[in-house]
Amino acid sequence: MKPMAKLSWQPWHEVVQLREDLKTGELSLQMFAADLYEVLMQRGKQPIYESPHSFFALTFPTHNLRNLVRDVGLRLANQNDKAVRQLELTYGGGKTHTLITLYHLHYDPDHLPDLSAVQEFTQAIGHKPVKARVAGLCFDKLDVEKGMEVRSPDGKTRRLKQPWSVLAYQIAGDDGLRILHAEGKAEERETAPAENTLTELLELPLKDDLGVLILIDEVLMYAKEKVIQDRGWRERLRNFFQYLTQAATKVPRCCIVASLLATDPAKSGDELGRQLLGDFYDIFRREKEEGVEPVVKEDVAEVLRRRFFTPESIRDPGAFRPHVIAALKGIQAVDEQTAKA
Known part of the structure; x- marks a missing residue:
């Protein structure tokens, strides 16, 4: 038997480098289960997503995502x-990854990593992202009975129950709660604040020369539970989102990006979910620009490439060309069908 001839091209694993967690077998499903709430809380439970460097090393700036980043960046x-944007996609479509992208770009833009994804986003905006006070309404984490723990701008945490309280505390801590409260106390209120009250809240960060970015995720999950518990919550939530979107359009440098659902209730026969979704869509459509689908099927190959290989080894795609050509020529030499192609 003749010894195998030496390859005329470099093996792929010498051209690009696999991420270390892939080589060691440490890659887990956590990598593909982004959690906006944990990113906001910064408790170290999702280091891949909490760290801007590791996050942007995994991120592919798709055409639609760059356009959204541009519009949000310019608004801030x-x-x-363009004050209100709605993500029109369900589970697996990159919605949470999109919200985390916006968080990292505007939470601390002075310390963004020097990575190609960040450079592409910056080019899309036309200048360095501006710093903003970022608040997240992660409704899948907002327990209808106990509420949720949230962080204030100075890093303090507090458990709050009402969605408007969760928003206010992230924007301005106890001062935010005082703005909402009838007696100026740092306590919760039971009813949805009106537009003028929310406008006053959203204007607070402007005094520190900051934009205001509000990220909304998984509204329908929470809304269904609240309405099943108390039918009056349907109108309460409808009022809250109506007042909030109206206030956001009136406050300069304020932007809302919302994902309303994880699954389509129409496909599961969920009549209440369908009705609630109709309520919320009507509200967001009044103020929003066209819907955004950050990731489409044509983007999948590049998304996976960013997931599997180190950023340094794929920084220059042009470097792959001679290796690919050499490999194809090698295959042509032993395969008649390839040679005819």
């Missing part, structure tokens, strides 16, 4: 009037 810089 007071350079457009």
Whole structure:
């Protein structure tokens, strides 16, 4: 038997480098289960997503995502009037990854990593992302009985029950709660604040030359539980989102990006879910620009490439060309069908 001839091209694993967690077998499903709430809380439970460097090393700036980043970035810089954006996609479509992208770009833009994804996003905006006060309404984590723990701008944490309280505390801590409370106390209120009260809240960060970015995720999960418990909550939530979107359009440098659902209730025969979703869509459609689908099927190959290989080894795609050509020529030499192609 003749010894195998030496390959005329470099093996792929010498051209690009697999991520270490892939090589060691440490890659877990956590990598593909982004959690906006944990990113906001910064408790170290999801280091891949909490760290801007590791996050952007995994991120592929798709065409639609770059456009969304541009629109949000310009709104926060007071350079457009697109105050409300709605993500029109369900589970697996990149919605949470999109919200985390916006968080990292605007939470601490002075310390963004020097990675190609960050450079592409910055180019899309046309300038460095502006710093913003970022608040998240992660409704899948908001327990209808106990509420949720949230962080204030100075890092303090507090458990709050009402969604408007959760928002206010993230924007301005106890001062935010005082703005909402009838007696100026740092306590919760039971009813949805009106537009003028929310406008006053959203204007607070402007005094520190900050934009205001509100990220909303999984509204329908929470809304269904609350309405089943108390039918009056349907109107209460409808009022809250109506007042909030109206306030956001009136406050310069304020932007809302919302994902309303994880699954389509129409496909599961969920009549209450369908009705609630209709309520919320009607509200967000009044103020929003066209819907956004950050990841489409044409993006999947590049998304996976970012997941599997180190950023340094795929920084220059042009470097792959001679290796691919050499490999194809090698295959042509031993395969008639390839040679005819």
